[in-house]
Amino acid sequence: MANFRARIWRIVSLLRNFLLLIGAVGIAAEPLPAGWQQRSFVGHTQYRLEQQQGREVILAHSQGTASMLYKEQSIDLRSTPVVRWRWKVAAVYGRFNEREKSGDDYPARFYVVCKTGPLPWQTLALNYVWSSNGLVGERWPNAYTSKAMMIVLRAGAAQVGQWQWEQRNLRADFKQAFGVDVNHLDGYAIMVDGDNTGSTGTAWFGDISFSAN
Incomplete structure (x- = not known):
């Protein structure tokens, strides 16, 4: 029951623009990029800055934990609908069903969230994942909420240990996912979690940017 409640609060927090979480603990054991904040849901995923190939990136390491590094930022998708970033994972997880609550863990995630109204549940989120068992191009509602x-975007172990660049048109993805036109973001986040499956994961994220095309 305690774990179930923790997972529910995790989704509530995400859908409230990462700002509210009952019982969550903010941590910052290592220096983080300006404007980023951390929230712990189950234990503490470790986030810290690293230099790789002359560029600053964020390392995330989870040992059966789940905490999020998020950035509250208003982004006009009418002028800058395209997001780019790069990421790398050290390994993928075992044979878990990621579409069920018991398997809702990923070696790397990148979230974007939009408020659609003043109430907590009036939000929409896209959750781009590096899947352990899925197929590139697959999509499904989160195990805890259809919002x-x-x-x-990446799946399996073939590209483990290699930097991968991503580029997505967020307006197009929101339209396809929810059938609505979304003109702004209220925040975005990165995450490595392993609390449901007891998994250990390490990932790196860098060069997140928004542009017109």
């Missing part, structure tokens, strides 16, 4: 769509 968050999971979208598989």
